[in-house]
Amino acid sequence: MTPTRAGAGQLRRKETEPAPSAAQQPGLIIALTSLKGGVGKTTITMHLATAVAQAGLAVVVLDADEEVSAVRWQQHANADGIRLPFEVVVAERNSLMRQARDFARAGRTVIIDTPPNNREVLKSAATVADVVLVPVLPTGLDVDRLATTLELLADLEAALEKFNYAIVLNRFDARKGMAHEANEALNAHPRLETVIKSLSAYEKVFGQIPTELAQFRLIWAEIGSAVGDLP
Ligand SMILES: Nc1ncnc2c1ncn2[C@@H]1O[C@H](COP(=O)(O)OP(=O)(O)OP(=O)(O)O)[C@@H](O)[C@H]1O
Numbered sequence: 001m002t003p004t005r006a007g008a009g010q011l012r013r014k015e016t017e018p019a020p021s022a023a024q025q026p027g028l029i030i031a032l033t034s035l036k037g038g039v040g041k042t043t044i045t046m047h048l049a050t051a052v053a054q055a056g057l058a059v060v061v062l063d064a065d066e067e068v069s070a071v072r073w074q075q076h077a078n079a080d081g082i083r084l085p086f087e088v089v090v091a092e093r094n095s096l097m098r099q100a101r102d103f104a105r106a107g108r109t110v111i112i113d114t115p116p117n118n119r120e121v122l123k124s125a126a127t128v129a130d131v132v133l134v135p136v137l138p139t140g141l142d143v144d145r146l147a148t149t150l151e152l153l154a155d156l157e158a159a160l161e162k163f164n165y166a167i168v169l170n171r172f173d174a175r176k177g178m179a180h181e182a183n184e185a186l187n188a189h190p191r192l193e194t195v196i197k198s199l200s201a202y203e204k205v206f207g208q209i210p211t212e213l214a215q216f217r218l219i220w221a222e223i224g225s226a227v228g229d230l231p
């Protein structure tokens with residue numbers, strides 16, 4: 001049998017994408033990622049989505065975590081007759097990047113919530129995102145564990161033309177010396193200036209519309225200055 005060879009012109013070329021019309025400026029894609037669990041990815045996703053929706057943009061949260069915490073948040077809200085100001089959609093297993101891109105092309109801001117400890121999903125989400133946010137908790141252990149996530153992102157950065165990532169310090173408590181030390185240590189990396197305080201309001205808001213949004217408006221403004229004009 002003659003083996004088939006890919007000759008010139010047989011490689012599949014990417015179709016030219018239709019330019020979005022002026023009225024339909026593509027939305028931004030933001031991914032919340034960390035190999036470590038419990039750092040606040042879902043909490044930040046839902047608060048940021050609310051802040052951006054309240055700024056007047058159409059927002060969709062793509063839930064790429066098999067635990068579907070963001071989807072369950074929406075289900076709990078709906079069961080109580082509460083309508084979140086954005087939609088939460090389950091990410092498709094093998095087409096997360098396409099799905100995110102399609103929503104963004106349709107003019108929606110896309111926020112991707114990812115699972116902990118899943119390199120494959122982290123890579124897909126970070127690859128398609130305009131901005132990657134990596135939450136970290138203010139303890140020595142957590143800052144130390146950040147290294148593996150940052151290594152993975154640095155590797156992606158080598159292959160991508162445009163790549164923006166930043167660490168965001170979560171559950172900051174100004175009364176704790178350790179929190180200040182962790183905050184200082186993060187200055188060695190790309191980071192957001194805004195830190196998210198430790199508030200019981202964030203723990204109680206599951207299944208409801210988030211209301212403590214001041215820090216998330218600041219984060220949205222920081223993202224805006226990093227990527228240029230926001231949609
Ligand atoms: N800034 C904060 N202040 C107080 N509690 C917080 C804060 N951020 C997150 N939490 C709480 O910490 C816990 C973990 O947060 P969350 O579920 O958002 O993390 P996660 O990174 O999505 O976790 P997982 O990796 O399991 O998906 C939750 O109980 C949440 O309410």
Ligand SMILES: [Mg+2]
Nearest residue numbers: 041042065069
């Ligand atoms: Mg989560």
